[in-house]
Amino acid sequence: MNKGVILFFLGAILIQHKSFSQIVFGQQGRNNNDNQTINYSSPREYEIEAIEVKGVQFLDNNALVSMSGLRVGDKIKIPGDEISQAIKKLWKQGIIGNVTIYASKIEGDKISLVIELTERPRLSRFDFKGVNKSLATELEEKIGVIKGRVLTDAALKNTELAIRKHLDSKGFLNAEIDLVQQRDSVLRNNVSVIVNIDRKNKVKVKNITFTGNQHFSQKKLRKKLRKTGERPRIGLPKELLGRGLHFASHPKELLHFITHKDSISTTQFSDYWSQHMKLNFFKSSKFVKTEFEEDKEGLINFYKSKGYRDAEIISDSTYAYDASNMNIDLHVNSGNKYYFRNITWEGNFLYPNETLDGILGIKKGDVYDLELINTKLTFNPTGSVDISSLYMDDGYLFFNVTPVETKIVGDSIDMEMRLYEGAQATINKVYITGNDKTNDHVIMREIRTLPGDKFSRALLLRTQNDLRQLGYFDPEQITPIPIPDQVNESVDIEWALVEQPNDQIQLSGGWGGTFGFVGTVGLTFNNFSLRNIPHRDKWRGLPVGDGQKLSLQLQANGRRFQSYSLSFTEPWIGGRKPNAFSISLSRSIQRSINSYTNEEFGSLKVSGITLSLGRRVRWPDDFFVVSNSIAYLRYDLDNFGRSLGFETGAANSFTFNNTISRRSTDNPMYPRTGSEISLSASFTPPYSLFNDIDYETADNATKYKWLEYHKWNFDSWFYLKLAGDLVLASRAHLGLLGSYKKKTGIGPFERFQLGGDGLTGQSFLLGTDVIGLRGYENNSLAPVDDQGTLDDSSDDIAGGTIFNKFVLELRYPVSLAQSATIYGLAFYESGNNWNDLKDFNPYNQFRSAGLGIRIFMPAFGLMGLDWAYGFDENPIPGTTGISGAQFHFSIGQQIR
Numbered sequence: 100m101n102k103g104v105i106l107f108f109l110g111a112i113l114i115q116h117k118s119f120s121q122i123v124f125g126q127q128g129r130n131n132n133d134n135q136t137i138n139y140s141s142p143r144e145y146e147i148e149a150i151e152v153k154g155v156q157f158l159d160n161n162a163l164v165s166m167s168g169l170r171v172g173d174k175i176k177i178p179g180d181e182i183s184q185a186i187k188k189l190w191k192q193g194i195i196g197n198v199t200i201y202a203s204k205i206e207g208d209k210i211s212l213v214i215e216l217t218e219r220p221r222l223s224r225f226d227f228k229g230v231n232k233s234l235a236t237e238l239e240e241k242i243g244v245i246k247g248r249v250l251t252d253a254a255l256k257n258t259e260l261a262i263r264k265h266l267d268s269k270g271f272l273n274a275e276i277d278l279v280q281q282r283d284s285v286l287r288n289n290v291s292v293i294v295n296i297d298r299k300n301k302v303k304v305k306n307i308t309f310t311g312n313q314h315f316s317q318k319k320l321r322k323k324l325r326k327t328g329e330r331p332r333i334g335l336p337k338e339l340l341g342r343g344l345h346f347a348s349h350p351k352e353l354l355h356f357i358t359h360k361d362s363i364s365t366t367q368f369s370d371y372w373s374q375h376m377k378l379n380f381f382k383s384s385k386f387v388k389t390e391f392e393e394d395k396e397g398l399i400n401f402y403k404s405k406g407y408r409d410a411e412i413i414s415d416s417t418y419a420y421d422a423s424n425m426n427i428d429l430h431v432n433s434g435n436k437y438y439f440r441n442i443t444w445e446g447n448f449l450y451p452n453e454t455l456d457g458i459l460g461i462k463k464g465d466v467y468d469l470e471l472i473n474t475k476l477t478f479n480p481t482g483s484v485d486i487s488s489l490y491m492d493d494g495y496l497f498f499n500v501t502p503v504e505t506k507i508v509g510d511s512i513d514m515e516m517r518l519y520e521g522a523q524a525t526i527n528k529v530y531i532t533g534n535d536k537t538n539d540h541v542i543m544r545e546i547r548t549l550p551g552d553k554f555s556r557a558l559l560l561r562t563q564n565d566l567r568q569l570g571y572f573d574p575e576q577i578t579p580i581p582i583p584d585q586v587n588e589s590v591d592i593e594w595a596l597v598e599q600p601n602d603q604i605q606l607s608g609g610w611g612g613t614f615g616f617v618g619t620v621g622l623t624f625n626n627f628s629l630r631n632i633p634h635r636d637k638w639r640g641l642p643v644g645d646g647q648k649l650s651l652q653l654q655a656n657g658r659r660f661q662s663y664s665l666s667f668t669e670p671w672i673g674g675r676k677p678n679a680f681s682i683s684l685s686r687s688i689q690r691s692i693n694s695y696t697n698e699e700f701g702s703l704k705v706s707g708i709t710l711s712l713g714r715r716v717r718w719p720d721d722f723f724v725v726s727n728s729i730a731y732l733r734y735d736l737d738n739f740g741r742s743l744g745f746e747t748g749a750a751n752s753f754t755f756n757n758t759i760s761r762r763s764t765d766n767p768m769y770p771r772t773g774s775e776i777s778l779s780a781s782f783t784p785p786y787s788l789f790n791d792i793d794y795e796t797a798d799n800a801t802k803y804k805w806l807e808y809h810k811w812n813f814d815s816w817f818y819l820k821l822a823g824d825l826v827l828a829s830r831a832h833l834g835l836l837g838s839y840k841k842k843t844g845i846g847p848f849e850r851f852q853l854g855g856d857g858l859t860g861q862s863f864l865l866g867t868d869v870i871g872l873r874g875y876e877n878n879s880l881a882p883v884d885d886q887g888t889l890d891d892s893s894d895d896i897a898g899g900t901i902f903n904k905f906v907l908e909l910r911y912p913v914s915l916a917q918s919a920t921i922y923g924l925a926f927y928e929s930g931n932n933w934n935d936l937k938d939f940n941p942y943n944q945f946r947s948a949g950l951g952i953r954i955f956m957p958a959f960g961l962m963g964l965d966w967a968y969g970f971d972e973n974p975i976p977g978t979t980g981i982s983g984a985q986f987h988f989s990i991g992q993q994i995r
Contacts, residue, residue, distance in 0.1 A: 874947025
């Protein structure tokens with residue numbers, strides 16, 4: 100056989116990529132000094148005397164020889180498989196371009212080999228053309244090719260596929276992608292990949308048409324495609340039908356038709372549009388194939404939930420309508436409608452059929468719905484008891500139930516529920532992983548599933564919720580992992596946690612009315628450890644890990660105003676029961692300063708201390724907490740003017756507070772379900788019952804020496820998940836400040852001020868509760884009398900003695916990542932305050948609505964920005980008209 104033909108044949112077998120590999124032996128112009136040629140018809144065995152590598156600039160020669168599998172001293176047959184296998188092994192590494200193996204010398208039965216190759220270039224960077232910087236960053240993250248790696252053909256192909264997939268997910272189905280390699284001018288054997296992208300227009304769905312459907316309207320079926328929607332349609336009133344237009348896919352198209360064909364003004368069209376538009380703002384009309392496949396499954400599940408158990412999509416087709424639009428046709432076969440007939444139970448020994456039937460809640464004649472059956476058997480997301488929880492909450496971890504169709508008679512189906520109850524499982528061990536800073540005992544004291552206890556799914560979920568409320572771990576990644584051991588009738592539970600930063604620093608500034616600019620510096624350590632302060636070897640940057648909370652705050656604008664506060668909380672005082680002990684200290688100074696001489700001519704100094712003890716209780720349920728506290732505040736006035744009714748003197752406030760609260764939310768930063776309710780009552784001793792002061796004739800300095808009042812606050816938050824992460828949050832707040840006797844009256848302290856952002860939350864100077872009401876200026880909603888003027892019944896003292904406030908917020912998250920929780924909101928709220936209970940009218944409200952955004956970052960806490968529109972007139976004298984638009988900035992979680 101011709102030697103050249105053989106070489107050609109071998110080369111063709113070995114070429115598996117675009118690059119080239121070959122085997123060359125004999126007189127091939129490769130410095131072969133031996134006159135001996137290889138007889139390809141008679142293979143001969145040779146011993147490898149030497150192996151040389153050529154063409155390498157960056158790779159290691161010895162490593163390449165090792166990769167080939169050839170070694171000096173090995174005996175190989177030529178022709179034979181050893182050389183072919185060597186080339187294949189080099190190819191598998193993906194770092195080689197062209198490969199040639201040839202003999203440089205043959206002496207007797209010894210042969211010297213040369214591996215000549217070229218290296219593939221390495222990737223230095225991607226350069227995206229035709230897209231903005233944000234999209235380029237997204238694409239580079241999606242590609243996943245590491246810079247500095249060898250650039251293979253497969254890597255280029257995968258790059259293109261990843262880019263196309265990401266563009267498809269954004270609706271750019273017609274995008275053109277071209278990858279061009281360009282030699283790097285700085286790095287040798289490196290290339291940059293220029294990615295030229297022409298996105299074209301987004302492809303949107305023009306029309307979705309269902310055929311074969313006999314039971315539901317086209318509109319209803321379109322709604323069941325939750326992520327794949329048509330471009331918005333406008334239903335036209337009867338007076339416009341018959342004029343050549345029935346539907347328009349965009350308001351501009353409709354406006355063009357009406358204003359050119361009919362004598363309808365743009366204003367009239369705008370009024371029509373606002374009254375008649377029927378748009379789904381939560382569904383995109385862009386086409387994404389993966390979402391379309393999910394929607395088809397959802398459509399079939401909808402049919403099955405209505406009894407059409409045999410429903411199927413016979414065919415679907417997507418085709419272009421024009422360059423930017425496409426149509427979707429779906430042919431559906433619903434099949435017959437079925438109903439439940441007889442439902443029986445098999446294998447149940449613990450609970451009778453009647454109990455299980457009651458939990459299942461399905462009766463003979465109900466529409467057949469297998470998804471409903473599975474929900475009632477395994478996990479009911481509404482929180483109601485299901486069959487599985489009935490068993491698993493009593494330790495039967497190995498329980499399972501299988502619904503089986505036993506008979507189909509006409510349109511009726513018999514079902515048998517086959518149960519395996521198994522044995523009760525005892526918790527053997529509890530593992531905690533991922534807590535790098537938080538000490539084990541802090542976590543273990545929150546865990547309700549302890550070694551030796553019976554397994555309980557309800558307690559497992561409750562523990563998960565309790566760990567979320569701590570705030571030390573990423574609430575989206577708290578995962579209990581049961582590890583069952585059916586042989587020993589036990590289970591180990593691993594709690595996989597991911598710690599998140601939760602210490603906060605507050606740096607802010609704002610305009611403090613008469614004070615001018617007020618700066619705030621605050622530090623909060625939410626997982627502090629007091630006992631580790633002297634033990635530097637246990638510090639993790641700071642003494643942390645014991646779950647204590649330490650807060651320090653300073654507010655000041657120079658000499659005119661300073662405020663200091665310090666608080667410490669131990670959530671498990673004594674370490675045995677969840678009894679929280681707190682202590683807080685505060686000191687505030689307001690000085691009256693002559694703006695010309697800069698001399699001080701008056702001051703108000705407030706000092707306070709509060710001690711509190713809170714404990715969890717088991718009744719009515721174990722979500723309740725009862726707190727009791729005592730607080731002392733002293734107000735020292737020195738020629739401070741008449742704003743408090745007297746200029747010089749001291750006022751003392753000694754109060755007992757009792758608070759009952761309940762919290763069952765699922766997430767501290769972005770609650771989706773659950774509620775928070777709090778009722779607080781504060782009382783001072785009734786000094787007027789045993790002192791000799793005539794409150795009707797005494798001066799204010801005497802009346803207010805020992806403050807006398809009772810104060811009540813009610814706050815509630817309710818969270819309802821509407822769809823996915825879309826949440827409706829409703830709030831109600833009510834406050835009342837009263838006196839024991841009418842003759843003692845109510846002083847200037849502890850009142851309620853309403854309006855604005857509520858940023859201060861509480862004024863340390865007067866103990867005033869500052870209630871936010873967006874859409875109005877700060878503290879602007881003062882009580883008014885029957886004539887609508889400011890109520891002067893309290894010596895011109897700002898603030899009311901009773902208030903209410905109601906809020907509705909629609910929230911949707913932008914990010915729930917550990918680094919930042921971000922969500923947008925739309926809100927409607929109303930509120931008012933009054934000076935006397937007899938004036939209270941819950942229907943007389945100041946109303947507002949608007950939009951906002953909240954950003955929670957572990958290092959800085961919660962920050963918010965709102966735009967609000969106040970619908971009602973501001974009661975401040977001299978103002979006219981409605982309050983109108985306002986911007987509000989907030990820091991921290993607002994209480995009310």
